[in-house]
Amino acid sequence: MVAQVTKPSYEAKTQAIASTLLGATREKRSIFAQMRDxxxxxxxxxxxxxxxxxxxxxxxxxxxxxxxxxxxxxxxxxxxxxxxxxxxxxxxxxxxxxxxxxxxxxxxxxxxxxxxxxxxxxxxRYISGETIEQAIKTVERLRKDRMTFTMDLLGEAVITETEAEAYLNRYLELMEQMTAAAKRWNTVDQIDVADGQTLSKVQVSVKLTAFYSQFDPLDEQGTRDKVGQHVRTLLRRSEALGVAVHFDMEQYRYKDLTLAILKDILMEDEFRQRDNLGITLQAYLKDSYSDLQDVIDWAKQRGTPLTVRLVKGAYWDQETITSLQNDWPSPVYSQKISTDANFERMTRLLMENHEVLYAAIGSHNVRSQAHAMAIAEELNIPRRRIELQVLYGMADKLGRALVEQGYRVRVYCPYGELIPGMAYLIRRLLENTANTSFLRQNLEERPTAELLAAPEFAAEDAGQGSVGAREQGSKRAVPFHNVADTDYSLTDHRVEATAALQSVRQQLGQRYAPLIDGERVNTEAHFESVNPSNPKELVGKVGLASQEQADRAIAAAKAAFPAWQATPAKERAAILRRAADLMEAHRHELNAWIVLEVGKPLREADPEVSEAIDFFRYYADEMERLDRGVAYDYPGETNRYRYFPRGTVVVISPWNFPLAIATGMTVAALVTGNCALLKPAENSSVIAAKLAEILVEAGIPKGVFQFVPAKGSTVGAHMVQHPDVHMIIFTGSKEVGCRIYAEAAQLRPGQKHLKRVVAEMGGKNAIIVDESADLDQAVQGVVKSAFGYSGQKCSACSRVIVLESIYDTFINRVVEATRSLNVGPAEHPGTKVGPIVDATAQARIQEYIEQGKQEAHLALQMPAPDNGYFVGPTVFTDVAPDAVIAQEEIFGPVLAVIKANTFDEAIVIANGTDYGLTGGLFSRTPSHIERAQAEFAVGNLYINRGITGAIVSRQPFGGFKMSGVGSKAGGPDYLLQFLDPRHVSENVQRQGFAPIEGAD
Incomplete structure (x- = not known):
């Protein structure tokens, strides 16, 4: 356990000051007695x-x-x-x-x-006003109580560039109006003057993410450029008006980039001499102490002090959940007492460096503030270099007590409308009512010694600085532990991604041959796979197998099957786990191949590699579970229910998830003891070749797995019809899937089995948005689901059904949010919408857009680069439910917005297509959520989140109707499709006696 964090010389004074403050804040009765009365x-x-x-x-x-x-x-x-x-x-x-x-x-x-x-x-209680006029009256009341302020504009999500511009303009207006009001304020020495220096009477607090709707650590330079423009505009105007500016800190993923941007800008000659600027650090982050040390070193170089606002942090629940959902290390301390301990050691470090940094101590914990005051008095820190801060509406008595001690007290004052301020309000309510809240414990009149005890790091948090924050994974009890996606907020990961892209680019243009019976074979025909972002760039040349070579592959699989079937399931599973480890080791290179061959942006490619790794490990686990079989024993009789592989499986994989789906289908066949022939889509054959290399390196025997790239219309169709094929597993278009289903049903000469077909054939997926929805959440979810990977996901949102009362508001925001997306080459880190996979798909989508122009109102058609296969994101409104663009799968960045008068009508519209794959609902109405679960006819329903990105084991994926046939991929019954169950019943009674379990 970490030793007590305060020096004895500070501790005695801390206790004395804290006792005085606590007495000033204590009510005569407990809060519960007050509430009753x-x-x-x-x-x-x-x-x-x-x-x-x-x-x-x-x-x-x-x-x-x-x-x-x-x-x-x-x-x-x-x-x-x-x-x-x-x-x-x-x-x-x-x-x-x-x-x-x-x-x-x-x-x-x-x-x-x-x-x-x-x-x-x-x-x-917590919002200083809904208008600037109300906010001015609030701060004028505060000034009468000798408290100063910082003004924060409410609003959690900036999801359009229009909103980002409005955010800046509202702050410029706020500074103008506050400055005008301040001209009539009398000077209050305690807050307006310190050490002979006149201080800014007006201060504003801003969030960097609100200056750019596409703020993204992965796109570091693009974000720096966009945010920097607005920050400089704000700083220039604030300097002209004499307004102080403080920069807030938000979620952990933005922290490093936020600090980097501010350090660069505040070091520029234009701003380097200003001392009325500040940044925020959050003590609940495990690496915040090292961040403070870095800021101190930077401030020494800058030469002019600025303020560090030290707070404990307002997003603990969100950070904890985010890390668990992503299988990332938790960035926050697990126990509140550890945060308190870290806050005190950061307070000490900050204030012992008061010559280079001013301290703003933000806390409602009496001990935390008393500790800062003790250090200030012990070190005789000038009053300009320290101030104490509280939130508006919280710890009012503490604020007044701090004023009486002669300190400059600043009140953090949010202002704005209630709806954008609701997230802030909920955070305040959570803080006020939490069992660990000092305010609550004080109101409950916990013993003074308990409240004022020096905090120590909890055992599970002890010794966790920045290294611990990044290396100690999140632990939770789950049946299957998913591999973590790459956290691109960390610089090292961005560097690795860039290096991998450069490395892979040096390997472009190579030849890839089919793998048949363990040997690479030459072919007469080949396919040139190109980069859809730049079709002049050849990714690779892939040999296309002939019909005769396909027959050889099927014969090799038939010959290899008996030995592979007899291989213990544990050994088959071990090969899959070795392959998973290899894939994880080559994650960044595989990401790069996906980016370059099929035009999937990096932030979309990386989760696909995770999914592929998860398929290896999950299906290995599942096969070991199934291999145990089921035993039903009765007196004189044993019964065994076991599973056996079917034989030869043809895997026909798509280009849109060229690694994950190809992996999932192939290894499901292999781990169950079947032999697999992988025929990938031509335009993603290089990635499939990389999968083949991993499987071979992992130890799959020759003939058991074979890589058979071929023309689907000829050789692919031949393999489907071959009498020695037992199963076809397919992902692709409805047209091809239905044809495979029909052809596989035909009994061929020499065939002694009925073929099984598992087919996933796309969707026409809808999201319903009702009048109670969180529109920030809904717009973001719809836009990401519709335009992620240019809408080229079978799960993509192609229809959004909006209730009439919010229809116009929703349209305005979804159009502007779409307009704010960056369209460009997939390899550019700022790209949100990349290319279409090839010229044929591009032309088909453009035809649908022309159809839409005849059927509905074109609300937005984004321009797109002309040097690749691009289609700009397109939004149609006032779309009839039976319109072509509302019924047929487009498989591109085209969104149809449909109006519904009632929730009943919305459900009918959502179910009114041939498909049943994914669907979504944004609602805060419990009865609507319950009805959607019962009535929305889709295989995967997502509520209050986007509808793409299913995760193995957690969200098994697959639909019905014309979206496909078969069990859900990544689910507990998926492998059963590759197996035939057999039951064996044995009479164990001999000559009137039988083994009796438990007998002596």
């Missing part, structure tokens, strides 16, 4: 949340949805759906309020009229 419903809602964890979750979900609800009956209905749940124990006051039969009834109206204003009142 008060009639204010905003207070009651907080009390309910504190007393019942189950209610807390549902209550905050309701509060999150409330601003989107437009009528009292809607509010009343959502109250009942969220809060009148049998699993939630309701306090009597709330139970009585919800005791109405209809949302339209008078009691329902009363309930809505009671709770909605209470939530608004609650929000107003």
């Amino acid at each position: 008060q009639m204010r419903w905003d207070d009651k809602l907080l009390a309910f949340a504190m007393s019942n964890p189950g209610l807390r979750v549902q209550l905050f979900r309701f509060i999150d949805a409330l601003p989107a609800l437009s009528s009292k009956p809607e509010i009343a209905r959502h109250m009942q759906e969220y809060l009148a749940d049998d699993s939630v124990e309701l306090p009597g006051a709330l139970k009585n309020l919800l005791n109405f039969t209809s949302p339209d009834s008078v009691p329902g109206q009363i309930a809505a009229s009671t709770v909605a204003p209470a939530v608004e009142t609650l929000a107003n």
Whole structure:
């Protein structure tokens, strides 16, 4: 365990100051006694949340949805759906309020009229005003109490460049209006003057991610350029007005790039002499202490001090969940006490370097503030070099107590409309009601010694600095542990990606031959695979097998089958795991091949490699499970249920997931004891050849796996019809899939089995957005699902069905969000929409766009580069549900927006196609979510998230209707399709006796 983080000389003074502050903040009665006696419903809602964890979750979900609800009956209905749940124990006051039969009834109206204003009142506790005029009045009241402020514009998500420009302009306007108001403010020495220096009366806090809608660490230079333009504009105007500017810190993935951008800009001659600027560090991050050390070194070079606002961090839950979902190391300390301990050691480091950095200590923890004050007094730090900060509406008594101690106290004041401020409000409510919150513990009057004890790092967090943050993986109990995608917020990973792309580019143009019976064979014909971002660039030449060579491959598979079938499942699984390790070792190179051969941007290519690795390991695990079989024993009789492979499997893989799908289908056949012939799509054959190399290196015997690139219309069709083929597994178009299904059903001469076909044939996938949806979330989810990999995913969103009441608002935002996407070569790190795979696909999509222009309103058609196979993202609105572009799979970046009058109609429209693959719903209405789960006829339904990117084991993938036939890939019953079950029953009774289990 890490030793106590405070020096004894600081500790005694810390305890003395903290005791004084604590006495000033203590109420005469506990918060629960106060809540019982008060009639204010905003207070009651907080009390309910504190007393019942189950209610807390549902209550905050309701509060999150409330601003989107437009009528009292809607509010009343959502109250009942969220809060009148049998699993939630309701306090009597709330139970009585919800005791109405209809949302339209008078009691329902009363309930809505009671709770909605209470939530608004609650929000107003933490938000300094919905308008600038209200915010000015708030800060003027603060100044009368000798407190200064920093103003933050509410709004969590900037998802369009229009919104990014508006964000900048609103801050420019805010600074102008605040400065104008400040001219009439009298000088308050405690906050406006320090050590003989006049300080800025106005300060604003800004977020870098809001200056660029495509802010992305992977696109480091592009993000620097875009953000830098706006930051410089803001800094120039702030200097002219005499306004101080502070830069906030956000999610962990943005931290390193945020610091890098600020260090560069604030070192420029134009801004280097300014000391009224600041940056933020978050103590809950494991690498924040080393970040502070780096900032100190940088500040010494800069020569002019700036402020570091030290906070504990507001995204702990989000960071923890994100790391678990992505199988990344958690960047945050696991225990609140560790954050407190780190905060104190960072406070000490910061303040002991007060000559190069000013300290702004942001905390509502009495001990944390007292510790800073103790250091300041012990070191006699000038008052210009330290200030104490609190959030508006929280720890008001602490703020006043700090003022009485003579410190400059700054209040962080968010302002803006309630809907964009809802995420901020929820964070404040979570903080106020958390069991570990100092505010809550103080209100509960925990013992003084307990509240003021020096924090120590928890055992599980001890010794975890930046190395621990990146090397210690997230641990969770799951049946299958997925491999982690690459975290491109880390510089090392970006460097590796760039190096791999350069290395692979040196290997372009090579020849790849079919692998038949363990030998590479020459071919008369070949296919030239080119880079769709630049068709003049040859990726590779792939030999195309002839019909005679395909027959040899099938014969070799037939000969190899008996030995492979007899190979123990554990040995087959071991080969797959070796292949997974090889693939993981070559991840960056495989990413590069995917980028160059099929035009998939890096951030889309990397998860595909993860999926392929997961298929190896998951199917290895699954085969070992199935190989154990099932035993049903009865007296005198044993029964064994076991699985056996079918024989020869032809795998016909697509180009859009050239590695993941090819891997999944092929290794499912192999691990089950079948022999596999891989026939990839021609335009992704080089990537398939790389898969073949990995399988051979991993130890797959010759004849068991064979790489048979060939023309699908001739040799591919011949293999489908061959009598020695037992199974065809296919992913591709509905037209080809249906033809394979029909041909495989024909019994050929010499054939002694019926062929099995597993086919995935695409979709016409819809997302429903209802009136209660979080529109930030919905727009982002739709745009990513529709235009990720240029819409060339079978799971892509090609229809979005929007309820009438929010239709116009949604269209405006989705069009602007689409317009903000970067279209360009797949290898460029800033590209969000790359090329179409080839000229034929490009022409087909363009034909559909022309069809759409006849059927609907063209809301947006983005320009696209003309030196590759590009189609700009296209959005059609006012699309009829039965229009061609709403019914046929386009397989490109074309989105049809359809209006629905009711949720019932939206479900009907969503189900009104031949397909049933994926679907999505954005809603905060529990009954709509429940109905979608029961009525939305798709194989994979995604709620309040994008509809692409299924993860092996967690989200088994596959559909029905004309989207395909067969079990879900990456699921527990997928391998059963490659196996024939056999049952053996043995009579073990001999001459009247039989083994009896458990007998002596």
